[in-house]
Amino acid sequence: MMNIEKTSAPRAIIGKHLTSLIEKNNKIIVIDNDLGTSTSSADVSKTYPNNFWELGIGEQSSLSAATGLALEGMLPVYVNFAIFATGTIWTQIRQAAYAKANLKIIATHPGLDAGPDGASHQATQDMALMRCIPNMNVILPLDENDVKSAISYALNNKGLYYVRVSREPVPIIYNSPEEANFDITNKVINSTGDDVALFFDGSSFEQAIAAVNLLEENNIKYHLIHVRSLKPLDTTNILEYAKKVKCIVTLENHSVIGGLGSAFAEVLSGHKDAAPLKIVGCNDTFTESGKSTELKLKYGVSAKNVLEKVREVIK
Numbered sequence: 001m002m003n004i005e006k007t008s009a010p011r012a013i014i015g016k017h018l019t020s021l022i023e024k025n026n027k028i029i030v031i032d033n034d035l036g037t038s039t040s041s042a043d044v045s046k047t048y049p050n051n052f053w054e055l056g057i058g059e060q061s062s063l064s065a066a067t068g069l070a071l072e073g074m075l076p077v078y079v080n081f082a083i084f085a086t087g088t089i090w091t092q093i094r095q096a097a098y099a100k101a102n103l104k105i106i107a108t109h110p111g112l113d114a115g116p117d118g119a120s121h122q123a124t125q126d127m128a129l130m131r132c133i134p135n136m137n138v139i140l141p142l143d144e145n146d147v148k149s150a151i152s153y154a155l156n157n158k159g160l161y162y163v164r165v166s167r168e169p170v171p172i173i174y175n176s177p178e179e180a181n182f183d184i185t186n187k188v189i190n191s192t193g194d195d196v197a198l199f200f201d202g203s204s205f206e207q208a209i210a211a212v213n214l215l216e217e218n219n220i221k222y223h224l225i226h227v228r229s230l231k232p233l234d235t236t237n238i239l240e241y242a243k244k245v246k247c248i249v250t251l252e253n254h255s256v257i258g259g260l261g262s263a264f265a266e267v268l269s270g271h272k273d274a275a276p277l278k279i280v281g282c283n284d285t286f287t288e289s290g291k292s293t294e295l296k297l298k299y300g301v302s303a304k305n306v307l308e309k310v311r312e313v314i315k
Contacts, residue, residue, distance in 0.1 A: 001216055002190055002209045002224075007169035010147040010202075011108040014079060014165065015043025017148045021155060022048045028075045028155070031066050033059050033084065039108045041079040059084050063092035070101040075155060081114060082107035082123035082164065090129055097135040097160050104154045106163045110203050111253030112282060112301065113167035115292035122295075124282045127201075128258025130162045131231045137161045138230040141182060142202040145174040149182035150228075166203035166253075168292050184229035186237040193221020196310055197241040197275075200251040201227055201260055207296060208251050210303035220310060227260060235267050242274035247313040249278045253301055256281040278309035 015036070022028045022044065031053045036042025045052035055062040059080065066076035078085065085107040086093070096103050107126060114121040130138045137159055141150035147165050154161035173189070174180040186199070189208075196215060200208040205226070212224050223241060227234070227250075242248055248268070252260040261279030268274040282299045296302055 001213050004171045004206065004209060006172045008144050008172055009169050010141070010144045010166050012040050013144045013148060014106060014108070014151070015040040017151055018077060019044050019047050021152065022051050025075065026051065027073070028077060029053060029069055031055060031062050031076060031078045033057055033062055033080055035080060039079045039081070039106075059088045060092050063089040063096065066103055067092070067096040067099065067101045070096070070103045071099065075102065075104070077104045077106060077155070079106045079108070081121065082110040082126040083114070083121050086123060086126040086129045094133055097133045100135055101160060102158050104161045104163065106151065106165060108165045109167040110164050112287060112292050112295045112299065113203060113253065115290050115295050118289040119286040122287055124255045124287070125258065127164070127230055127252070127254050127260065128262070131263065135160055136231060138164070139184065140164050140202045140227060140230055142205055142226055143170050143172045143174055145172070145177045146180040146182060146202065148177040149180040152177065153182045164201070164203065168203070168206075170202065170205050171209060182228065184232055184234065186234040187226040187228055189224045189226055191223045192216065194223070194245050195221040195314060196247045196249060197223045197225060197245045198249045198251060198306065199225045199227050199238070199260070199264065201230070201253060203253040204251050204301060207301055207303055211251060211306035214303045214307050215310065218307065220314060230260060230263060233263055233267065238264060238267055239271065239274070242268055242271065245275050247278060247310055248275050249280055249306055249309055251301070251306060252281040253296065254281050255284060256300070257284055276313050278312065280305045280309055
């Protein structure tokens, strides 16, 4: 059984980590839209006020400004809630991608993480919106140290990056960013056997742990695998497991349409010898206000749903 020993909210380290990066590279400009306290990006202003641009509630113009900075050789980092960092500025992001801008977007409160704020703030379509844009990279780090490593990775690699960061506490499995050593390959977290390969995004780690514990209680062997990058996707790893397990399950804090599961379906559709795929995520519906953990359970992002899907294949 996997136990959760320590958790933390990864979004809380964003500002401090960006501050440490600005110390080494003054070209980094952090752009905020009145949510710097919630995303923690405002921590940058305490040490480097000139590198923190508070542009008010003007998301579209802020992303345009970030693109301009990128084209002038600066390193802009736009930080906002996922709902605003995708849907609200989708046209501007598409133009930035068309221009091949060296721009980084850090999105907090993904999926159902913005629970109390209701459906208007819950970004259950953000991965779908981002992965369909050419020249876009979509990465899904796990705990706070993986997030630090992922942000550094994005800034060290040229191009447009969407970094999806959990608002809710996530179990900590890495002791440092160096141990996390972020890259875009899938990461095996735990294995007990070849019945099921459970692939999950970083913000659904708690539900993934609960799911494999439930599988274990039902004598079902598993591989628990963190998908660190949605785009590009580690297809080699996916196909490797698809040929040796009885069932593949994707678990995502996102709609069942257009996200992680859809990306896997696209990969597996061309392989006749692949294991059946079951997609676990948020139902195709608008949700409601409430605690994010309760909403995930109600709307399908749950251990119970994983077991039910597995039972459809493994009787």
